[in-house]
Amino acid sequence: MKQASLLVVDDETGVRESIRLIFGKSLRVHEARSSEEALRKVQEETPEVILLDIMMPGTDGLETLKQVRAAHPDGQVIMLTALNTARTAFSAKETGAFDYVTKPFDVDELRLRVERALEKSRLSQELERLREEVGRKYGIENIVGKSKVMMEIFKTVSLVAKRKSTVLITGESGTGKELIARALHFGSERRNKPFVVVNCAALPDNLIESELFGYEKGAFTNAYQRKIGQFESAHGGTLFLDEIGEMGLPVQGKLLRAIETETFNRLGGTEENKVDVRIVAASNRELEKLAKDGGFRADLFYRLNVVSIPLPPLRERREDIHLLLHHFLQVKARENAVAERRLSAEVVDKLLGYSWPGNVRELENLIERLTILICHEAIELEDLPEEIRRGESRPAFKEAVLEGSRPLGEAVDEFERELILKALQKTGFNQTKAAFLLGTSRRVLRYRMEKLQIAEDTELIECAKVSR
Structure with a gap:
């Protein structure tokens, strides 16, 4: 040294x-x-x-x-x-x-x-x-893809990253919108400043304003001291507003003013605070249509949509699936300190033909589960989830609802109940492992089991145990 x-x-x-x-x-x-x-x-x-x-x-x-x-x-x-x-x-x-x-x-x-x-x-x-x-990890060169559409996106990101223009990233859930937002930040002169994420869908309307702009002491009950908002936290860097289509109209107006004037007021305060922030927003909804229908401010949409980056679903860039499989097999083996798994030719064919409704996130989660739960080196067709083996993306309950033959709540409950039971059966009714398979926590799984009365189905559980 x-x-x-x-x-x-x-x-x-x-x-x-x-x-x-x-x-x-x-x-x-x-x-x-x-x-x-x-x-x-x-x-x-x-x-x-x-x-x-x-x-x-x-x-x-x-x-x-x-x-x-x-x-x-x-x-x-x-x-x-x-x-x-x-x-x-x-x-x-x-x-x-x-x-x-x-x-x-x-x-x-x-x-x-x-x-x-x-x-x-x-x-x-x-x-x-x-x-x-971190810059290398989130740089545009580390996003996996060689398809023509992704190469165009990479080109756009490289050009836009060096500017301060607001960017709107659109695409289905799981397509990698946050990855693109991070690539914009870490490819810019702001790379050494904060990258702050606000998930608008996770915040109720009565909290999102204080989360964005902060509040002064005494602004409301239990506001015992000043709180810095995410706008202020992101000063000099990038503020990523994920799922911005879920933001309520009253807050949209205040957000528009903050973007246009580069100033904001904390909740309960009168002082205008100057801020230097680059705004990147993302949504899985069609914001332009939402704006026409009155569910989103048109002026905010146009202010955000200076540069638009639409991300394609994975089914529209199938030539990237091979690369993604290879990438995630390596990454998940390294993260979990196990030998890298191999995919049989039949498995690769099946995965290439699958519709991937959850996009890249679904593919990543699948490879992680297989890496952890499959003990043998080569992953065979029987190791895949049933819906992938059948080449389905589970649309049946959706069609039943659209046709009016099933109430939405009933169809969703039945589908969720079936998923939970299958996860429990696959893991020998180990709730921790079942929760991992389902991509949730054990606490949430137990809550859903009680709500769907799965815990009371003792005969079904005992029969399944005996059949194993």
Whole structure:
């Protein structure tokens, strides 16, 4: 591991030699006697910590500090100052210095300040590494697809990412709308700023305004202190409004004003707050039609739809299924620390022909379940869920409702009941495993079982256990 380095900038030889004696065994120590030499050493050595004398002859220490920070923003600068210039040292901290030490310095105090600066440098480097890693993970180059339609989408994302224009991403559930939103963010100059997600479908109308814009203390009952909203949290970065078609009309008006003026008011407040946020919205609904029908503000739709990115369902880009299967087989094996599964030719044919109503998310979840629950290396046709083996996407209950032969609630309950029972049977009535198969939690599964009276079907359960 490379040893950390420290640069001492001081015109006094004795000071430089003393600091070398203190840190010479634990750090690589470099010396500079002037501002010009300091800037050269900073660029050559990129030291983690710089000890900079604030009062060198003929040199303005604060100006040198500005130049050092500009040349090496990650370097942590500790100012060396005489007792009577402590006020100047405070000014130095405002200019960008990490800390200051007064001369003559106490050795233990100096060690402590340098150690803190080194820790800050290590944290900054780790943060930068994580940012680069996240940027690579969510970059457009990591979205799987070689079909013509996806290549066009990648081209659009690459062009739009560098702009501030609002973007509306549309497509069925599971097509990857959030992945595209993240690619827009991490491909932009805002990549090191926050990417904030608000799921509009998960928030009731009485909460979404305070979630977006925050509130002041006393704005309503139980508002005991000010709360920062997601608009403010996303300052400098990107605010992703997922399922924006579910947002109520009153909040839509306030959102439109915030987008157009780049200002907002916290709930219960009168102060206008300026914000710099790039808006990316997504919906699985036809917002233009919804706007014509009065369910969505037309002016907000046009404000969001500056750049439109429609994502195709997986059934319309079947040439990507092979790539996605290969990708998820590798990823899920690595995530679960198991051997990578293989798909038989019959399984691949069946998956290529399946309609994938849940799109890429359904395919990913299927591969994850198979990776975890199938113990043998090669996945065969009998390992697939029954609806995929039959080549169905379970449309029967929908058709019955549309034809008027079944009430919607009854059909949904029956379909859900059948799914839960099959999951329980497949897992030997292990509720934790059954919940995983269904993509939910054990608590939610137990609640649904009680609601659908599955727990009372003891005869059915016992028969199923015996048949196994």
